[in-house]
Each structure stands twice: as C-alpha cells, then as structure tokens.
Amino acid sequence: MSNFFNFIKDNKEKTFFIFILFWLLVIAQIETYSQLTTSGTFAATMRLAIPILLAGLGGIFSERSGVVNIGLEGMMIMGTWFGAWAAWLYGPWWGVAAGIFGGLIFGLIHAIATVSFQVDHIVSGVAINILAAGTARFFSVVAYANESQGGATQSPRISGEISSFSLPFLSGGTFLGNETIDLLRNLEDLNLFFISDISGLLGGLTRDISYLSFIALSLVPICMWVLWSTPFGLQLRSVGEFPVGSESLGINVYLMKYIGVTLSGAFSGLAGAYLVIESSGIYRENQTGGRGFIALASVIFGNWRPTGVLMGSGLFGYADALQLRSEESVHGLLLLISIVLLALSIYLLFNKKSRNGAISLLMAFGFGIWFLNSTSVPNEFVYFTPHITTLVVLSFASQRLRMPKSVGQPYKKGEGG
Amino acid sequence: MKIYLKILSFFTPVIALAISFGLTTFILIMIDRDPVETFTLMFDYGTTGKSIISILNRSIPLYISAVAVAVGFKMGMFNIGVEGQYILGALIAAQVGAVLILPRPLHVLTIFIVAAVVSGIWAGISGYLKVKKGVHEVISTIMLNYIGAGIVAYLLANVFFEKDENNSLKVPQTNYLSESGQLPPLNNILGIEDLPNLNSFIIGAVFVGIFYYWLVWKTSLGFDLRATGLNPVAAKFSGADPNKLIVLAMLISGGIAGLVGMSNLVGYFHRYTIDFPTGLGFAGITVALLGRNHPVGMALGALLISFLERSSQILDLNNIPKEIERIMQGIVILVVVVSYEVVRRYILTQEVKLASRMVDKDE
Known part of the structure; x- marks a missing residue:
C-alpha cells in the first residue's frame, strides 16, 4: 500500500492523467454517454486531429529553426484551396500534391520576409494570413465563376477518394484476398468495462484507414528521426538555439531557416489538403476555422516535440469529434470536469493551498450544477471547446516549457557578437 | 539625420504602394483584364460624393x-x-x-x-x-x-x-x-x-x-x-x-x-x-x-483601405472580379512590412556610417 502512495507522490501528473481517464471510462458506461469511447468517435478523432497534427509538425520545423510561424493558418488555407482545386480537376492525389505546393509557396514568402528581410515574425505571419484569405477568395472567383456548384466561397465537390484499408484479423481487413474476422468490433460489442472501450480506441485507429491518414501518422516518427537523429536535424535545431554559434561552425543559418519555414508551409499545405480531401470533399471559405492557430498552440504545449504535438492534436481532435458526433456525450464531459475539479480541490486543500482549492471547489460545484440542470451543452459553447482547452492547457503548462532559445528573434548574418 | 534619409523614410509608404500596384497590375494582366481600365474605373467611382461619404464612414471603425x-x-x-x-x-x-x-x-x-x-x-x-x-x-x-x-x-x-x-x-x-x-x-x-x-x-x-x-x-x-x-x-x-x-x-x-x-x-x-x-x-x-x-499615418491608411473596399464595388459590373481588392490588401500589407523593414535597416546603417565618419574627423 505504501508503494502505491509513493507512486502517486512521485508521479503526480501521471496519476492525475490516469484519474481523468478512469472517470472518462466510468462515465462512458452510462448509456447516454456511450459515444465517449466508441470506435466511431475515435475514428472521427483521428480524422479531425490529423490536420492539426500536420500543421503542428510543420510548426516544429519552423520554430526549431528559430522562426515563429503564425502564418500556419494562412498556409493551411492555401492547402485547402489548391488541394480542392487540383482534386476537383485531376483527382485526390493531385490534390494532395497541389495542397503541399500551395502551402510551400506561402511558407517561402514567410521565409523571404522573415529571414532575408528580417521582418518581425509575427507581423509577417499576420500579413501571410491576410494575404492567404484574400488570395483564396480571389482565386475562387476566377476559377469557379462559371461552375454551377462552385462560387466565390466554395469549390465544386471533388471527385474520387483515397482508398483505405483495415488491419486483418484485428479489425476486419482482408488477408491474402480473404475477409477476416473483426476481433476488435466483437470485443467492443460485448460492452465490458475497459476492454470494450480500449477495443473501441484500437478499432477506430485501425479500421478503414485511408492511405493518406497512414502517411500523415507515419510522419510523426519520421520527423522525430529527421530532427533528432540526422546531421540536418541537429543543424536545424542549433540554428534555432544559437545562430551565431552555428554560423561560426560553418552552418548556413539562412539556408536552414529557409528550409525550416518552407517545410512548415508544405506541412500546413498538406494539412489543408487533408481537410478538404478526407473530411469535407469540398473547399469552403473559413473551413480551416483557426486550426492553424490551434496547431501552433499544440506546438507550444507539446514542448516543441512531435510526440507532444501528437498528444495535443489528439486532444483537440477528440473534443471536435464529440462535438460533431454526439452532443449528449459533450454533456457527459461536464460531469467529468466537475469530478476532476473536485479531486483537484481536495488535493489543493490538503496541501494548504486554500485559495486555489476554494476556487477549484467552487468551479467543481458550478460545473456539477450545470450538469444536473441541463441535458445538453449549447452548440455555440461546444464550438469553442478546442479554443478554451488551448487556453486552459497553456495556462497550466506554459511555465514548464522550454522553447528554442532564439525563436522569434530576427537574425542577420554577421551582426552577432 | 541627413535630409535625404528623412525624405526616404517619409516616402517609404509611397514606394511600397507603387510596388503593390505593380504586382496587382501583373495579376490583372495574368487574368486577362485591362489594368488601366480597372484603376480608372476604381478611381472614378471612388471619388464620387456618395463614395467619399461611404469611405469616411468605413474609415471610422477601421481607424479606431x-x-x-x-x-x-x-x-x-x-x-x-x-x-x-x-x-x-x-x-x-x-x-x-x-x-x-x-x-x-x-x-x-x-x-x-x-x-x-x-x-x-x-x-x-x-x-x-x-x-x-x-x-x-x-x-x-x-x-x-x-x-x-x-x-x-x-x-x-x-x-x-x-x-x-x-x-x-x-x-x-x-x-x-x-x-x-x-x-x-x-x-x-x-x-x-x-x-x-x-x-x-x-x-x-x-x-x-x-x-x-x-x-x-x-x-x-x-x-x-x-x-x-x-x-x-x-x-x-x-x-x-x-x-x-x-x-x-x-x-x-x-x-x-x-x-x-x-x-x-x-x-x-x-x-x-x-x-x-x-x-x-x-x-x-x-x-x-x-x-x-x-496617429496621422493610420488615418491615411484607414482611408486608403476604405477607398479600395468601396471603389472595387464597381468592378463586378464591368466583368472584373471585385475580389482583386482582397488580394490587393494582402499584397499591400506584405510589401509594406518588408519595405519598411528594409528602409529602417538602410537608414540605420547610413546613420552608423555617418556617425563613424564624424568621429574620424574629430580625431
């Protein structure tokens, strides 16, 4: 027993995390909130998380090379526009290529402004976002003026889709041309505590995976390998930490920054193309809905690491998926928040942090009362769940993060010490 | 500061706007529209009495x-x-x-x-x-x-x-x-x-x-x-x-x-x-x-953006996409931030040179 308490003491964050997951599972057992852990929800989570993940990976390349990129949103807009346009004309894979290209061009513009001309990174990013929104609108008018389905704010529906696969035996894929059993689906249908929920998670992540999703997910280990295990990655990161030193070692600082920022554009463009091709099948104005900004936030609280971005985007994807699939289950989250806040307040009160404890206790009661007196959460609130999650997570995490040392500082060749 | 540097600094916005107009002209030619006709239409429509009132009204919230x-x-x-x-x-x-x-x-x-x-x-x-x-x-x-x-x-x-x-x-x-x-x-x-x-x-x-x-x-x-x-x-x-x-x-x-x-x-x-x-x-x-x-520069900026927004409304009637204004705004802002930074740095280096020359004279 004392081992158990020692574990809690040494691993406060892990314990807290496990505690949240445990109560999520418990709440998911209630019939109304069963959507919290079904394979359908997790499949949607993945589809919605991947655009944020991709843009976030791009953000890592840019920020690791020392350039803040709030233009991710604009580059993503370009990805959606070019992705939809080429997919409409030539098919989905051309859409992917065009989306990457569109983002890349805007990444290059950001690189020219911030690296060659040393414009303030945030100013340039804002300009990129404004330019991208204007460009997308203008291109739509020019390209879709004579199309019956398209117009100034949307494209015609794209034709064709990217094929998908399922794992054999586990989630009903084909093996040597034969249909196999869907083991995870069977387990999920048993409605067993924990086992069915885990099966839902695994099933959602392995059933009907499109090849594009597979490529997107495999970019996480690839980025980790490139950034931390290759000379190129080391050079790129050193430029973001200490450009003057890097220069003195013969690294081409400008080139590294150019590559980092342009890559971030390409990744964001891919993110936009994914959004169009896998989610909506059509380009719509404002479709990105701030996902580029959320991606940037996930870079920050993912501590500038691909795994962190993966977790952050997963969290947002989950919030988004619940909002889209079942409003009742979002209501269940109110109960979860209330329980977690209650536990937090008890912990704080025991540690003599009475003020924070009292605040958290009050909020716990607030959410509890809200939960009991309502049957659903208003749509408008659900819509900004990801954004408020960003603020809350960042306010708890910001002090513990370590950003690349010279990120955001303009660097001019030969001006350093 | 030398007088020519002051003049350069003062005219930077004008230079930036000229570059932006050049880029917009290029885009108009790309989509096969006459740039001269476009700008003439915009100017004529944007300077009517009704338009001027509309531009002023639009500028108020923009400026604030x-x-x-x-x-x-x-x-x-x-x-x-x-x-x-x-x-x-x-x-x-x-x-x-x-x-x-x-x-x-x-x-x-x-x-x-x-x-x-x-x-x-x-x-x-x-x-x-x-x-x-x-x-x-x-x-x-x-x-x-x-x-x-x-x-x-x-x-x-x-x-x-x-x-x-x-x-x-x-x-x-x-x-x-x-x-x-x-x-x-x-x-x-x-x-x-x-x-x-x-x-x-x-x-x-x-x-x-x-x-x-x-x-x-x-x-x-x-x-x-x-x-x-x-x-x-x-x-x-x-x-x-x-x-x-x-x-x-x-x-x-x-x-x-x-x-x-x-x-x-x-x-x-x-x-x-x-x-x-x-x-x-x-x-x-x-x-x-x-x-x-x-404070004054922003007032002029607000008037300019309002002018672009208002005067582009006439373009659709003449088969020119009025959205050219949206892209123009984007180009203007990007060109402006880049050229301001370039000029700022140029002036800075010129001043450093000037100062060092003066120090040399003293010695």
Whole structure:
C-alpha cells in the first residue's frame, strides 16, 4: 500500500492523467454517454486531429529553426484551396500534391520576409494570413465563376477518394484476398468495462484507414528521426538555439531557416489538403476555422516535440469529434470536469493551498450544477471547446516549457557578437 | 539625420504602394483584364460624393481598430484579439443601451463606457494570462477571438434575442436603442443633405486619435510603454514595472477596441444584429502596420483601405472580379512590412556610417 502512495507522490501528473481517464471510462458506461469511447468517435478523432497534427509538425520545423510561424493558418488555407482545386480537376492525389505546393509557396514568402528581410515574425505571419484569405477568395472567383456548384466561397465537390484499408484479423481487413474476422468490433460489442472501450480506441485507429491518414501518422516518427537523429536535424535545431554559434561552425543559418519555414508551409499545405480531401470533399471559405492557430498552440504545449504535438492534436481532435458526433456525450464531459475539479480541490486543500482549492471547489460545484440542470451543452459553447482547452492547457503548462532559445528573434548574418 | 534619409523614410509608404500596384497590375494582366481600365474605373467611382461619404464612414471603425492595435504595438505587444473584443463590447453595450432610459448625452456616453469596459476586460484576460501564467498574448488573443464569437452567438440566440410580432420566433438581434441613445448624422450641420449620411462618430475617431497621441507621446505612462517596447531590460531598470504595464496596455488597447463598433451601433444600426460588420479587428492590424502606428499615418491608411473596399464595388459590373481588392490588401500589407523593414535597416546603417565618419574627423 505504501508503494502505491509513493507512486502517486512521485508521479503526480501521471496519476492525475490516469484519474481523468478512469472517470472518462466510468462515465462512458452510462448509456447516454456511450459515444465517449466508441470506435466511431475515435475514428472521427483521428480524422479531425490529423490536420492539426500536420500543421503542428510543420510548426516544429519552423520554430526549431528559430522562426515563429503564425502564418500556419494562412498556409493551411492555401492547402485547402489548391488541394480542392487540383482534386476537383485531376483527382485526390493531385490534390494532395497541389495542397503541399500551395502551402510551400506561402511558407517561402514567410521565409523571404522573415529571414532575408528580417521582418518581425509575427507581423509577417499576420500579413501571410491576410494575404492567404484574400488570395483564396480571389482565386475562387476566377476559377469557379462559371461552375454551377462552385462560387466565390466554395469549390465544386471533388471527385474520387483515397482508398483505405483495415488491419486483418484485428479489425476486419482482408488477408491474402480473404475477409477476416473483426476481433476488435466483437470485443467492443460485448460492452465490458475497459476492454470494450480500449477495443473501441484500437478499432477506430485501425479500421478503414485511408492511405493518406497512414502517411500523415507515419510522419510523426519520421520527423522525430529527421530532427533528432540526422546531421540536418541537429543543424536545424542549433540554428534555432544559437545562430551565431552555428554560423561560426560553418552552418548556413539562412539556408536552414529557409528550409525550416518552407517545410512548415508544405506541412500546413498538406494539412489543408487533408481537410478538404478526407473530411469535407469540398473547399469552403473559413473551413480551416483557426486550426492553424490551434496547431501552433499544440506546438507550444507539446514542448516543441512531435510526440507532444501528437498528444495535443489528439486532444483537440477528440473534443471536435464529440462535438460533431454526439452532443449528449459533450454533456457527459461536464460531469467529468466537475469530478476532476473536485479531486483537484481536495488535493489543493490538503496541501494548504486554500485559495486555489476554494476556487477549484467552487468551479467543481458550478460545473456539477450545470450538469444536473441541463441535458445538453449549447452548440455555440461546444464550438469553442478546442479554443478554451488551448487556453486552459497553456495556462497550466506554459511555465514548464522550454522553447528554442532564439525563436522569434530576427537574425542577420554577421551582426552577432 | 541627413535630409535625404528623412525624405526616404517619409516616402517609404509611397514606394511600397507603387510596388503593390505593380504586382496587382501583373495579376490583372495574368487574368486577362485591362489594368488601366480597372484603376480608372476604381478611381472614378471612388471619388464620387456618395463614395467619399461611404469611405469616411468605413474609415471610422477601421481607424479606431488600428489605434487599439497600435497601443499594443508601441510596447511590443500584439493584440490580435481586437476582433473578439469589439464584437463582445458592442453586443453588451447594445443590450445595456436598449434597456436603459437616460437623457441623450448621458445615454450615449454610458453605451460607450460599457463597450470600452467589456472589451477592456476581455483584452485584460490576455494580459493576466501573460503576466501570471506565461501564455503568449498572440495565442491567447486569437483563442479569445473564437471564444468571444461563440459567446456573442450564444447570447444573441438565447438571451438578448428579440421576439417577432407573433411572439413566437426568436430573432437574433437586440432591441433598438431609444432616440436618446442614437447619434444623428452630421449632414445637417455640414449642409450636405443631398448626400448619404455621414456618421457623426467621426468626431469620436478624431478624439481617439488625439487621445492616443497624448497618451503615448505626452504622458509618463506612454514613455514607459514605448521604453518597454524598445528595450524591456533598460525600461525595467529605469523603474517601469513590465508586468503592470502589460496588463495596463492590454486594458487600454481593449478599451479603445470597444469603441470600434460604436459608429455602427449608435450611428447606423442602432442595435446589434447578425449584420453587424465583422473583420474590423483584423483590418485594423493592416491599417496599424500601414500607418506605422502614427496617429496621422493610420488615418491615411484607414482611408486608403476604405477607398479600395468601396471603389472595387464597381468592378463586378464591368466583368472584373471585385475580389482583386482582397488580394490587393494582402499584397499591400506584405510589401509594406518588408519595405519598411528594409528602409529602417538602410537608414540605420547610413546613420552608423555617418556617425563613424564624424568621429574620424574629430580625431
């Protein structure tokens, strides 16, 4: 027993995390909130998380090379526009290529402004976002003026889709041309505590995976390998930490920054193309809905690491998926928040942090009362769940993060010490 | 500073605009339209009496929005959240104004104050999060934009809505302000009754500009703000408290942002509806950058952007996509920030050269 308490003491964050997951599972057992852990929800989570993940990976390349990129949103807009346009004309894979290209061009513009001309990174990013929104609108008018389905704010529906696969035996894929059993689906249908929920998670992540999703997910280990295990990655990161030193070692600082920022554009463009091709099948104005900004936030609280971005985007994807699939289950989250806040307040009160404890206790009661007196959460609130999650997570995490040392500082060749 | 450097600095915006026009011309040729015809059409339409009034009216909120952004810029803070701040402020002010019954000057004034306070508090959250929790203001203001938009949508649909005649349907808009809460247009005073209404809040915009100039260049608070923006470490040692300044700057910036929606609220719509203009917060960033945070420069910038928006309306009738204006705005802003930076650096190096030459002479 004392081992158990020692574990809690040494691993406060892990314990807290496990505690949240445990109560999520418990709440998911209630019939109304069963959507919290079904394979359908997790499949949607993945589809919605991947655009944020991709843009976030791009953000890592840019920020690791020392350039803040709030233009991710604009580059993503370009990805959606070019992705939809080429997919409409030539098919989905051309859409992917065009989306990457569109983002890349805007990444290059950001690189020219911030690296060659040393414009303030945030100013340039804002300009990129404004330019991208204007460009997308203008291109739509020019390209879709004579199309019956398209117009100034949307494209015609794209034709064709990217094929998908399922794992054999586990989630009903084909093996040597034969249909196999869907083991995870069977387990999920048993409605067993924990086992069915885990099966839902695994099933959602392995059933009907499109090849594009597979490529997107495999970019996480690839980025980790490139950034931390290759000379190129080391050079790129050193430029973001200490450009003057890097220069003195013969690294081409400008080139590294150019590559980092342009890559971030390409990744964001891919993110936009994914959004169009896998989610909506059509380009719509404002479709990105701030996902580029959320991606940037996930870079920050993912501590500038691909795994962190993966977790952050997963969290947002989950919030988004619940909002889209079942409003009742979002209501269940109110109960979860209330329980977690209650536990937090008890912990704080025991540690003599009475003020924070009292605040958290009050909020716990607030959410509890809200939960009991309502049957659903208003749509408008659900819509900004990801954004408020960003603020809350960042306010708890910001002090513990370590950003690349010279990120955001303009660097001019030969001006350093 | 040598005189030619001063002239160069002064004409940078003109150079930047010339480059932007060049790029726009290129795009027009690419889509097979006549650039000369396009610009002539825009100029002719944009300089009619009706258009000029419309341009002035559009400039009012744009200018105030730019000033709100500029207050932040002056101390190195990016308030990208003017968008969320002003819509939230305008909605609450509209509701309070619709409920209250007060004599005219007091009624209008109360509406302004409510808007400024609500928007200020909304911006203050970002300041607080930055100081206490280390959350960068760019991220927090962007997130608060989305949250603010959601809250406005919720309040409009569920709390402040207006019932239609049959008392059955909810219409998402606030009730009209009573007569005492409205500002009449300036036309009668100026003797231009035959033209469209000129919004009298233009006087408010001028006051905002003067207030901004006074605050930033003539008060010790403004000095501290600018000092912190230029060199935070030096400012700290001179006695400025950066944390206090951050929160204060956000509160002031947000307070000014609250006035962005006022020309439309008290002078035009007289209520908050779903037609209430959005996007002014982001346009304000463009104008602030264009006008280099200078009170007069931003006024010219606001007029220019309004001119582009208004004059492009004629283009569709002549089979030229009016959206060329959207792309023009984007090009202008990008070219402007790049050329300002290039010129700033050029002048800096020239001054260093000049100074070193003078030192050489002395020896």
